[in-house]
Amino acid sequence: MITNKNCIIRLSRYKNSLYRLQSLGFVKVFSENLADAVGVTAAQVRKDFSLFGISGNRRGGYEIGSLLEKLNTILGKDQVQKVVVVGAGHLGGALMRYNGFEKEGIKIAACFDIDPATYDRASRIPVLPIEELRAFVKDNAIRIGIIAVPDVAAAQVAEQMSNAGIRGILNFAPIRLKVPEDVTINNVNLELELENLIYFVNILNKTKAK
Amino acid sequence: MITNKNCIIRLSRYKNSLYRLQSLGFVKVFSENLADAVGVTAAQVRKDFSLFGISGNRRGGYEIGSLLEKLNTILGKDQVQKVVVVGAGHLGGALMRYNGFEKEGIKIAACFDIDPATYDRASRIPVLPIEELRAFVKDNAIRIGIIAVPDVAAAQVAEQMSNAGIRGILNFAPIRLKVPEDVTINNVNLELELENLIYFVNILNKTKAK
């Protein structure tokens, strides 16, 4: 079982590049092309594939169609993935209005909030009371949830999600969540990302100044 | 020069935890406490510090105040960092309305867009025509920019930013940007994060099922 996050992210990137190549009319691809498209080395591409038992044709490269099939299976893209968002504020609202997820086979099935002013059952993506989270998640067999509530509420929401049966959480609140070990958390911490950028901008500036 | 992103992210986490401990009244901290708070090993904490020449007192732990000072210097937090956002749409709007950045000493100085309907010079954070980016960045000595425009516009905006003198870009558009090597890019690709989560949820589910 491969648990190297970077490796899985690369698979996603290969997949995305392959769709682009396919839409350009390409049918076959060499590790070298794919590497260029994604910004890694050709050896890395082949190694990644080798790790997942994906093979091409010696001297013939890879057939894009079947390569995509294999990647999609590994990445769980053979069916539309339904997710829920908790927190219908600024960020939650932006996520609900974003149409880039559908293209990737990711559907926001509903949003949940604690504030009645946000509720809207009639909307394309309904906004429902948080009390209905559990039933909704069970009824729709949802396994992925997005936390877009203030940090003080995030721990509680994480617990509600976990109890409801959600197994993967994308967390935007800038705190560390404690969840059972069978729940995976991916944090998106923008403060940290910016702080990180500042560090790298500073050191690169200093080095050049020398 | 340390260029390990994870290591720098840990420094930020140490810093955040230290503020929390400090506000709780603590004055000293041991690597063990900090490790627990951040979710790493004590050896990792000490090694990270050692890498940056930070030292504490044998048997006495670290004095939180001076530790914070050192971390803040390393992380460039000794002054408020001004950043600009390009793209005043859903995401850009959410970022502008978010007040969590100020707490971290990060100030969104202005937002830029191409659509006149979004312009608003009177707002707390002005929304200005993209043509003014260059002058604004120069006048305010800004080095960090956030890209929140559609993917088709992102490459162009990255170039405009780079030309204007921006040296660090936080990019939300789901594409790979090409920039001069003295510009650092941190990508936040939510599609990828979700796809990644789906993979881990799937494999963990399968493993347990065995």
Place this chain on the structure above:
DNA sequence: GTATTATTGTGAAATAAATCACAATACATG
């Protein structure tokens, strides 16, 4: 003031990830 103890700081060791390098081999060419 000496012994005991807790904690740091850091080389050494272990582990993880990326890259190298080349044998295996399928296709092309004549």
Place this chain on the structure above:
DNA sequence: CATGTATTGTGATTTATTTCACAATAATAC
């Protein structure tokens, strides 16, 4: 059908990161 060539697949190597383990040492106890 033999020869040459391009490309894969992967074991070996290198590089990066984390963990270990323990000497150095400062605070505490007696």
